[in-house]
Amino acid sequence: MRKTMKQAVAVSLISAMALSLAACGGSSNSAETTAAEAAETTAEAAAASEEETTAGEPAAAEGLTVNTTDPITITMSWWGGDARHEATMAAVEAFMEKYPNITVEMQYAAWSGWEDKMSAAFATGTAPDVNQINWNWITSFSSDGSAFYDLNKVSDILDLTQFSESVLNDCTVANELQGVPISMTGRIFYWNKTTFDQAGLETPATLADLMAAGPVFQEKLGDDYYPLAMNELDRTIFMVFYLESKYGKPWVENNELQYTAEEIQDGLSFIKSLEDAHVIPTIRTLASDGADSLDKNPKWMEGKYAGIFEWDSSANKFHDALNEGQEFVVGEELPDMGDYQGGFSKVSMCFAISETTEHPAECAALINFLLNEEEGVKLMGSERGIPASAAALKICEDNNLLDPLVAEANAKVMDYVSFPLDPKFEAAALKNTDGVYYDVQAGLSYGDYDVETAADVLVEGIEDVLSK
Amino acid sequence: MSTKKGFKKWISNNLGLVFILPWFIGFLIFKVYPFGSSLFYSFTDYHLFDGIKEYGLMNYEEIFTSTKIMRSFKVTFQYAFMTVPLKLVFALFIAYILNFKIKGVNFFRVAYYIPSILGGSVAIAVLWKAIFKGDGIVNMILGWFGIAGVDWLAEPKYALFIICLLRVWQFGSAMVIFLAALKGVSQDLYEAASIDGAGKWRQFFSITVPIITPVIFYNLVTQLCQAFQEFNGPYIITQGGPRNATTLISLLIYNNAFKSYEMGLASAQAWCLFIVVCVLTIIAFVSQKKWVYYSDEDGR
Numbered sequence: 181m182r183k184t185m186k187q188a189v190a191v192s193l194i195s196a197m198a199l200s201l202a203a204c205g206g207s208s209n210s211a212e213t214t215a216a217e218a219a220e221t222t223a224e225a226a227a228a229s230e231e232e233t234t235a236g237e238p239a240a241a242e243g244l245t246v247n248t249t250d251p252i253t254i255t256m257s258w259w260g261g262d263a264r265h266e267a268t269m270a271a272v273e274a275f276m277e278k279y280p281n282i283t284v285e286m287q288y289a290a291w292s293g294w295e296d297k298m299s300a301a302f303a304t305g306t307a308p309d310v311n312q313i314n315w316n317w318i319t320s321f322s323s324d325g326s327a328f329y330d331l332n333k334v335s336d337i338l339d340l341t342q343f344s345e346s347v348l349n350d351c352t353v354a355n356e357l358q359g360v361p362i363s364m365t366g367r368i369f370y371w372n373k374t375t376f377d378q379a380g381l382e383t384p385a386t387l388a389d390l391m392a393a394g395p396v397f398q399e400k401l402g403d404d405y406y407p408l409a410m411n412e413l414d415r416t417i418f419m420v421f422y423l424e425s426k427y428g429k430p431w432v433e434n435n436e437l438q439y440t441a442e443e444i445q446d447g448l449s450f451i452k453s454l455e456d457a458h459v460i461p462t463i464r465t466l467a468s469d470g471a472d473s474l475d476k477n478p479k480w481m482e483g484k485y486a487g488i489f490e491w492d493s494s495a496n497k498f499h500d501a502l503n504e505g506q507e508f509v510v511g512e513e514l515p516d517m518g519d520y521q522g523g524f525s526k527v528s529m530c531f532a533i534s535e536t537t538e539h540p541a542e543c544a545a546l547i548n549f550l551l552n553e554e555e556g557v558k559l560m561g562s563e564r565g566i567p568a569s570a571a572a573l574k575i576c577e578d579n580n581l582l583d584p585l586v587a588e589a590n591a592k593v594m595d596y597v598s599f600p601l602d603p604k605f606e607a608a609a610l611k612n613t614d615g616v617y618y619d620v621q622a623g624l625s626y627g628d629y630d631v632e633t634a635a636d637v638l639v640e641g642i643e644d645v646l647s648k
Numbered sequence: 649m650s651t652k653k654g655f656k657k658w659i660s661n662n663l664g665l666v667f668i669l670p671w672f673i674g675f676l677i678f679k680v681y682p683f684g685s686s687l688f689y690s691f692t693d694y695h696l697f698d699g700i701k702e703y704g705l706m707n708y709e710e711i712f713t714s715t716k717i718m719r720s721f722k723v724t725f726q727y728a729f730m731t732v733p734l735k736l737v738f739a740l741f742i743a744y745i746l747n748f749k750i751k752g753v754n755f756f757r758v759a760y761y762i763p764s765i766l767g768g769s770v771a772i773a774v775l776w777k778a779i780f781k782g783d784g785i786v787n788m789i790l791g792w793f794g795i796a797g798v799d800w801l802a803e804p805k806y807a808l809f810i811i812c813l814l815r816v817w818q819f820g821s822a823m824v825i826f827l828a829a830l831k832g833v834s835q836d837l838y839e840a841a842s843i844d845g846a847g848k849w850r851q852f853f854s855i856t857v858p859i860i861t862p863v864i865f866y867n868l869v870t871q872l873c874q875a876f877q878e879f880n881g882p883y884i885i886t887q888g889g890p891r892n893a894t895t896l897i898s899l900l901i902y903n904n905a906f907k908s909y910e911m912g913l914a915s916a917q918a919w920c921l922f923i924v925v926c927v928l929t930i931i932a933f934v935s936q937k938k939w940v941y942y943s944d945e946d947g948r
Binding site for chain 2: 295296299300302303320321322323327463464465466467468469470478608609612613614622623626628
């Protein structure tokens with residue numbers, strides 16, 4: 181009897197496993213069908229969007245109205261530091277006071293690990309209703325428009341006329357406006373003036389000044405003092421700025437890399453020359469510092485690294501990290517790198533509504549409140565950079581709400597840079613710590629690659645990403 | 649009525665199965681299903697956002713032709729073969745000492761066990777980074793003796809060693825198991841050996857080690873499995889750098905799955921890792937006939 185029971189249990193266990201595996205197979209088949217359909221749809225959408233980009237009209241507003249009577253709960257997510265959390269929470273609280281029937285549940289954290297978490301949420305359709313997203317997430321997560329709601333459909337609730345056509349175009353993929361830009365950003369230099377004063381130098385206004393500062397720092401202040409510090413991604417962006425200044429071509433256009441291997445070798449040699457001239461520390465030196473990022477690096481805090489090349493919206497992060505008594509100033513784009521005004525600006529981040537939301541109208545109302553309405557804008561201030569919304573910018577200017585450092589940096593970047601940025605520039609396979617940019621720049625710095633090999637690896641990596 | 653009675657009787661006869669049911673359901677959902685689905689995905693080009701477009705062996709082909717992936721496997725082997733013996737030797741050595749009747753032995757047992765509890769935490773990994781960075785404590789101490797500091801975290805040939813050290817430092821759990829085994833060794837054997845003139849070392853290698861070989865074997869297998877799955881150390885301390893010197897295969901799997909969204913490739917890598925661990929475990933089991941002593945077996 182006992183033996184029979186054991187056999188029965190064994191059979192049921194095996195059956196259960198088999199069923200489970202069969203279920204995998206079943207779901208896989210449906211996944212296969214879905215994937216095939218999705219691929220077909222994507223191809224069709226791509227072809228259609230190519231046509232529609234020039235000729236297609238954005239979707240019309242669907243005439244949805246904000247429910248002001250029934251209890252509704254929506255969720256919202258963002259990443260950032262404490263100041264951003266506090267400002268956003270205050271603005272969301274004000275929204276809930278305006279719409280007492282709407283409850284907004286907030287999810288927020290620091291950036292570290294956030295992208296991994298959100299990518300899984302978007303892939304599984306479990307993302308919050310309203311999300312602060314990185315610009316490249318539109319192409320990475322929703323190249324067919326499947327992850328984000330088309331905001332054109334709620335344009336009668338979310339006032340899109342406050343945004344320039346070009347920035348809205350930057351967020352339009354598959355002929356759908358998948359996010360509304362919060363701010364525009366670009367890279368610029370920031371200097372620790374105190375350290376430059378110690379070296380007896382003015383902060384650099386030209387590339388020649390910067391190159392000359394390296395040896396002076398080494399001689400007057402010591403081997404561990406550098407006028408500038410750059411990690412692998414910073415180096416790649418600076419190299420692109422340099423090449424665009426010299427050759428007058430965008431880095432990528434029409435999904436094609438515009439630079440030859442020889443031209444890229446020139447750019448990589450330029451970066452290497454910065455290391456050789458003691459302008460920037462080697463990647464080995466930075467790794468030895470044991471810091472996760474430059475703003476957390478004690479050498480930046482103490483002034484041993486006296487410059488950074490960063491997003492204009494990051495000014496405060498680096499300023500606040502400095503030890504007391506150090507003067508932090510916004511630098512200039514370097515005009516003597518070539519005949520052209522190289523460099524790019526991009527949409528810093530967007531607010532987007534998840535495609536799976538059940539309350540698109542209420543989500544749109546929340547975004548409009550945060551980006552366009554006086555009460556929300558005043559509470560949000562410039563915590564996410566200089567507002568892209570014309571209404572918000574005016575409110576901030578009238579009420580003196582713009583952070584002076586960010587405003588100065590943003591104005592300088594926007595006045596100077598003149599090239600577009602392809603969203604795939606920030607593809608995960610390129611910009612992550614195990615991606616191509618890091619491999620190439622670290623390989624060059626460690627001496628594992630010569631300039632020729634590094635250029636070939638970079639070209640191959642970029643073309644691989646562009647081909648997908 | 650009789651059906652109800654029969655059901656009740658069945659329940660009372662199989663109460664154990666009822667109790668185990670919640671675990672079994674969880675096992676099916678959280679172990680068997682992911683296990684099966686990852687095997688399926690390993691034969692596809694499944695991308696988290698683009699879905700599946702192709703089926704075949706392309707992921708396995710990539711694993712065996714990609715320098716980056718093969719290097720990652722190589723680094724994982726180096727890590728495991730450096731960490732496991734060091735940890736076992738260290739754990740056994742400390743357990744042997746703590747088996748003596750010395751003053752404050754309980755305090756030392758707790759002190760040596762604590763790293764096992766703390767070792768996997770983010771805070772300890774951050775501390776490790778602070779100890780071994782360029783101007784960290786280790787280089788500072790070396791400086792006192794006039795020895796030039798080393799780029800522990802930045803030099804590919806040292807970085808893996810630092811990650812290994814973190815794992816070896818967490819020898820507490822293996823030590824506790826060894827300690828329990830040492831307690832089980834009969835004192836009569838030591839007394840007899842002493843009368844015959846055997847010293848402590850001789851007693852250790854001729855009595856202690858052979859008798860506790862089943863426990864050594866157990867620790868070897870569990871530590872080997874853990875070492876091949878190490879993730880926290882390289883993820884937090886070095887992020888796989890410098891120059892991929894600490895990109896263990898588990899970290900590469902994570903990067904492929906959650907940073908590059910290449911779920912198919914990550915699944916195939918996970919299966920390769922599983923096979924490697926299985927093969928090593930089988931080798932360990934086969935080899936035990938030659939060196940593991942079970943007291944209940946005749947002749948050995």
